[in-house]
Amino acid sequence: MIVATIYTLCALTALLCTVLLLQAYRAGGYRLLLWSGLCxxxxxxxxxxxxxxxxxxxxxxxxxxxxxxALVAMMILLYGLVWDTE
Incomplete structure (x- = not known):
């Protein structure tokens, strides 16, 4: 029961990070926030x-x-860090 709770809380935390990063991108327009949100x-x-x-x-x-x-998510962030320039 505790394992299921921990896994679910991890998923919800990642979802919260996604929402906050994409909202910050929409407000500020910094592309690194977009790549981080997609990751x-x-x-x-x-x-x-x-x-x-x-x-x-x-x-x-x-x-x-x-x-x-996980691999695709990290590749998206890596692309944003290495090849995207502002």
Whole structure:
């Protein structure tokens, strides 16, 4: 029960970070906030898949999908950090 609560709180925290970063981007227009917000959107999806994998469907393996979403999220942030210039 505690594990499910912790996984869910992690997903909600990532969702909150996503919302706050994208709101700050809309208000300020700094592109790094956009890339960070998109990264956290991917991490939110990653955490939601973690909840599905470990709590809802414990006999189904979502590890490929979880790893893929985390990789794409980090690649988005890496692109924003390295190649996007203001």
């Amino acid at each position: 956290f959107a991917g991490l939110t999806l990653n955490n939601a898949l973690l909840v599905l994998d470990k709590v809802v469907f414990p006999d189904v393996d979502f590890s490929y999908w979880r790893t893929s979403t």
